Amino acid sequence: xxxxxxxxxxxxxxxxxxxxxxxxxxxxxxxxxxxxxxxxxxxxxxxxxxxxxxxxxxxxxxxxxxxxxxxxxxxxxxxxxxxxxxxxxxxxxxxxxxxxxxxxxxxxxxxxxxxxxxxxxxxxxxxxxxxxxxxxxxxxxxxxxxxxxxxxxxxxxxxxxxxxxxxxxxxxxxxxxxxxxxxxxxxxxxxxxxxxxxxxxxxxxxxxxxxxxxxxxxxxxxxxxxxxxxxxxxxxxxxxxxxxxxxxxxxxxxxxxxxxxxxxxxxxxxxxxxxxxxxxxxxxxxxxxxxxxxxxxxxxxxxxxxxxxxxxxxxxxxxxxxxxxx
Numbered sequence: 001x002x003x004x005x006x007x008x009x010x011x012x013x014x015x016x017x018x019x020x021x022x023x024x025x026x027x028x029x030x031x032x033x034x035x036x037x038x039x040x041x042x043x044x045x046x047x048x049x050x051x052x053x054x055x056x057x058x059x060x061x062x063x064x065x066x067x068x069x070x071x072x073x074x075x076x077x078x079x080x081x082x083x084x085x086x087x088x089x090x091x092x093x094x095x096x097x098x099x100x101x102x103x104x105x106x107x108x109x110x111x112x113x114x115x116x117x118x119x120x121x122x123x124x125x126x127x128x129x130x131x132x133x134x135x136x137x138x139x140x141x142x143x144x145x146x147x148x149x150x151x152x153x154x155x156x157x158x159x160x161x162x163x164x165x166x167x168x169x170x171x172x173x174x175x176x177x178x179x180x181x182x183x184x185x186x187x188x189x190x191x192x193x194x195x196x197x198x199x200x201x202x203x204x205x206x207x208x209x210x211x212x213x214x215x216x217x218x219x220x221x222x223x224x225x226x227x228x229x230x231x232x233x234x235x236x237x238x239x240x241x242x243x244x245x246x247x248x249x250x251x252x253x254x255x256x257x258x259x260x261x262x263x264x265x266x267x268x269x270x271x272x273x274x275x276x277x278x279x280x281x282x283x284x285x286x287x288x289x290x291x292x293x294x295x296x297x298x299x300x301x302x303x304x305x306x307x308x309x310x311x312x313x314x315x316x317x318x319x320x321x322x323x324x325x326x
Contacts, residue, residue, distance in 0.1 A: 001110045004185065007168045007177040008114050010063060010098060010107040013158075016167030017121045018045075020157045024288040025125060025296070026050045029059065041066070041100070042093075047128055057081070057090035057128050063107075065097040072097065073116050075123035075140075075151075082135035090139065092124045106171045111185060115155045122154030123147075129296035137300040145261035146304040150296055152269040159185065160282045190326030195237065197263075197325060202233050203240045204260035207249050211257035263321075268308065270320035275312055 021027040029045040037044060041064045047056040060078075079091040096117065101107050109117070127139035140147055157163060159182070168177040209227045210218070220243040228239070241247070241259075249256055272291070279287045294311035308316060 001112070004111050004177070004181055005108045006170050006172070007181070008109050008111065009169070009171050010109055010117075012106075012167045012169055013109070013114055013117055014061065016158075016163045017118060019166065020118075020154070020163065021121075021125060022050060023283045024157075025129060025292055027056060027125075027128065032058075039066070047090075055089060057092065059124060059128070060091070060093035062093055062095045063098050064100040069095075069097065073113075073120050075120045075127075077127050077139060080127065080135050080138040080141070081130035081132065082138055083133045084135060088135070090127045090130060092127045094120045094124050096120075108171060114158050118154050118158045119151045122151030125154065126150040126296055129292055130299050131297040132299045132301050134301075139299055142300045143304055144255070144258045145264050146268075148262060148265035149268040149272070152265050153272055156269065156273045157282060162283065193325035198234070198237050199240045200263055202228060202231065202237070203246065204263065205231060206239060206243060207246070207255075207259040208257055210243075210249060266324075267318055267321045268316050270324040271316040272308075272312065274320050 018027075018029040021029065026049055028048050028050045030048065032044050032046045035044050035058065037060070039062065042060055042062045045059045045061070047059055048054060049056060060076075073094075073096045076093045076095065077090070078093065079088065081090045082088045094117075096113075098107050098109060098113070123140055130139040132138045135141075140150075164182060165176045169175065170177075206224055206227050210223070213223070224239070224243045241249075246259075249259065255261070272295075273282075275291075276282050276284050276287050290311055294307055298307055302310070305315070
């Protein structure tokens, strides 16, 4: 991470996101200063269609940590797109917690943070691409096991040669990140993925079993052991989240019986990116247009399985995930 960081300037990567959005979505981002913001660090861009010049929405960027701000990174949809009473356009924000540098100093981020930046921007593009009638069906208002698909998919463009050569530039020399570092990043991405996949699946399957158990008293440790034994779980591996501390399952309904959705989204991501690789590459205009038309723009107006088939011409294949994970 320390070797890579000098090449990952926050402002440059933000410009890289805009460039990718222009190539795939035909979006243009123009900074604006005549709209209200809730903090001086927050900047706003108007999003327009590159070809027609039509207003698409507003994108707010709130990148820096400050007192009272929640931790992590996320997307907010302040207003979704709809045509119910009148044409209503999207207002979204991407939020992070980077440490703000001194005036004139670039903010350098890690590779993981760069992927997260693109991930959350994927949620924003999902909202900005929406083209539906009803607000309850627009943008990211989709099924829990589908909502992370567009955002995880956009992560794949961070490591494309075009982005790395244009925007992963050393903050002192201005030179692009060397290929040997890129090779290290790609190699690290598949390291120990067998372990990671199995520990994740064990938690996802225990989550499912808990929600199929019905109204009965459950000894958490016993239930977990019996479930894992029945699955043939190797004793050398433990669940990613042990049952008594499995917050996704017990803290809210958001991921109850749905913890599997992260991995399922990765299946969709790997298979969908394969459509670009089978075509002319990550910036294939025809595949990009189909992605926007069939996935990003339809919200929840079409069953996700049907929407995916409209894009890919078939159901997703799990083998794509296995290939991605090495």
